[in-house]
Amino acid sequence: MQLDTTDRRILKVLQTEGRISNADLAERISLSPSACHRRVQRLEHDGYISGYVALLDARKIGRPATVFVEITLSSQSDEVLDAFEKGVAKIPDVLECHLMAGNADYLIKLMVEDTEDFARIHRRYLARLPGIAQMHSSFALRTVVKTTALDL
Structure with missing residues (x-):
């Protein structure tokens, strides 16, 4: 399926306002509510919309620090690779790998409370992952750009 201009407008709005009502979305993009609903259902069915989530404020839940961990494995x-990927998928603190x-070989993203919290994750999980030859960790000083919206 090809995305037309109307599909792209729907996706642009839903990326930033996932809880918008169908009636408001339809009005915003100048479609009838029933036509808008059918298009959103088709976009979901065809996999353009993979889900809906609530984006949390990491600072408010006590995880203000972003850590990036670069992993080099002992072998390719x-x-x-499979053993590492199965192991990292079981770590509850990993946001992205x-x-x-x-x-x-791999880049991991974590949100942590502080350096002590990262040390706990490192000892309990990261250092025990199979196949690691080297690991380098970097704490982000400040987030300059952060979005979940793709440019359409």
Whole structure:
């Protein structure tokens, strides 16, 4: 399915206002409520909309620090990669983990309370992951840009 201009307008609004009512969305993009509802259902069914979430304020829940961890594995074999990925998927504090091209094999993103909280996560989980040859951690000093919205 190709996205037309109306689909893109729907997606732009829903990315920033996921709780907007169908009636308000329909009015905003100049469609009837029934046509708008059908389009949103089709966008969901076709996988353009993968879900709806509440975005939490990490500071308010006590996790103001962002940490990025670069992992280099001892080998690129399928067994080592699979074992690492299964292990990292079980860590409750991991927000994102990406297989990378470049200096590191994986990049992990965490939100932590402070350095002591990160040390706990490191000892309990990260240091026990299989296949790690090197690990480098960096604390973000300030977030300059943060969005979940894709440019359409």
